[in-house]
Amino acid sequence: MLIRTEKLTKVYCAGTVEVRALDGVDLEVEAGEYVALMGASGSGKSTLMHLLGCLDTPTSGRYWFNGADISSLPDENLARLRNREIGFVFQSFNLLARLSAIANVQLPMVYAGVGPKERRARAEELLELVGLRDRARHRPNELSGGEMQRVAVARALANRPRLLLADEPTGNLDSRTGREIMALFDSLANQGNTVLLVTHDQTVADHARRIVRLSDGRIVA
């Protein structure tokens, strides 16, 4: 079991009002699964993704990642988990504009302390995998949206994470490039990667082998 949560709850305080963004979520994801997390905006899917991605800690409930309870780990350990075990793909790509494609891909390895030579080799290999070998020296503003998202996918894979977390990965792309990106996720899932898609788009969710629906902070299906 790669992911197991038990009564995972997140409460935000918006002024005097308590907002229960996540209300007792029990979720299990096996290693190698291809799961879509669906829900309308405000359903709590982003909150769940942040918790699963170790970007935030729950108000209550527990979260086991790869068998270890990480519900209340200190910041430093969460940073290490994000670095080694989780690969993020964002809707808006989030590439550093000053850096070339290959330097962006190397970023997680920089924080992992991988040497420059090894980093470069691994980044080239990853860019090859996403089909951007010849665009390695380009800056993000010289790339198309689809290409930027491919670079982001390559970056997410840099430290060979156990979990690939994609938050609306096709949200900023036209439908044709969106399909190309989804094909990339499909092939990554077929190669044995654990992929968790967060989306409100049924056609995107249909790529996954299992769909988890969220509404008002609870799993409904």
Added chain:
Amino acid sequence: MRPLELLKLSIETFRTHKLRSSLTVLGIIIGVMTVIAIISLIQGMNYEVERQISSLGSNTIFLQKISWGMGRLDFEELARRPDLTHADAVAIAGLPGIARVGVTRARQIPKIVWHGNKVTDVELQGTTPSFSAIHNYEVETGRFLNSDDSLRKHQVCVIGGYIIDNLFPNHNPLGKRLTIEGKSFTVVGTLVRKGSFLGQSQDNVILVPITTFEKSFSAGRGVGEIMHSLSIMIQPRRGYPVERAVDEVRELMRRRHGLAYNKPDDFGINTQDTIREIYQNITRVAYIVMIAVAAISLLVGGIGIMNIMLVAVTERTREIGLRKALGATNQNILWQFLLESVMLSLVGGAVGIAVGMGLAKLVEVLAHLKAAAPFWTIALGFGFSASVGIFFGIYPASRAAKLNPIEALRYE
């Protein structure tokens, strides 16, 4: 994360924000520049002054009408002071601890002309043969004044290098006759050069026998009168403590002037230490002014750096969020921004050191004053700027480090 990677990150801001970075570090540049320029000038001056002071003869005591550095001169009180006399000198020479006594009177000569060449503002001194031994004046050619000159009031003089250069550029000065304020003097010797001090030549000097001086020139008024009054130079025996000699001379003079125990001295006893003290008072003021100027500009520079770093943190909120999502720890982020501000101020410091040394060099060339920038001033400059970078960079950096990654990623 490797330290080298952090260093690379911190240099990046210079590439991306050249103008902004250089404007930011201006305050640091000015602060460090001031410190370096003033320290190296004062160091150069220290060296020069120390050389001058020791050239006076290490243990010479100057007994004069006034004390050096006594602050504002009270001319009325000075006018009431009795003149020092040759008899005083003779009495002092009789003290057991004293090896040698000389006397001088001085006079500023506005202009001396010889065959169309001229020198101005010449220091004319009437003195005795012992002067050369006490004052470290050495004869280059010819001879020094001797006791026969004093006894017979010979119209002879010994001249400094500046006079030779300006009056006798193509002649051997020995045997030539100079007219000084209507009196004629024969040049019998020349002095080894002493060089210049604070841009003023020390070789613009003419020595004549004291007796001839007293016969030929009368006292002026005011400052001129004080200059004209007799100075007695006293050299204690080798190994005899200078302080003890000073006490004995003071005791003797108070007795000779009939001063009551509760009356202040009506003469001045000056030593090398007196000059050193005066000089140290001057440089102390210079140091205080320098520290104030430097502190203000470093403060202003530091605030500038803090301001720009806060702007950088805000501008790069998304980047910070992303870096955190990719595994940067709070410490990684802290160091990234802290090193960036330290880098900024270090570059400012380096430029400040370079400009400051250049400035000191410029003053050296223009004012003929030796500038010296010892290694520690460079270390000081870097130390100053690094601490400014750390002090004013820690707040923006810790703000960056504490950013919530989720909110930072959402930031537009």
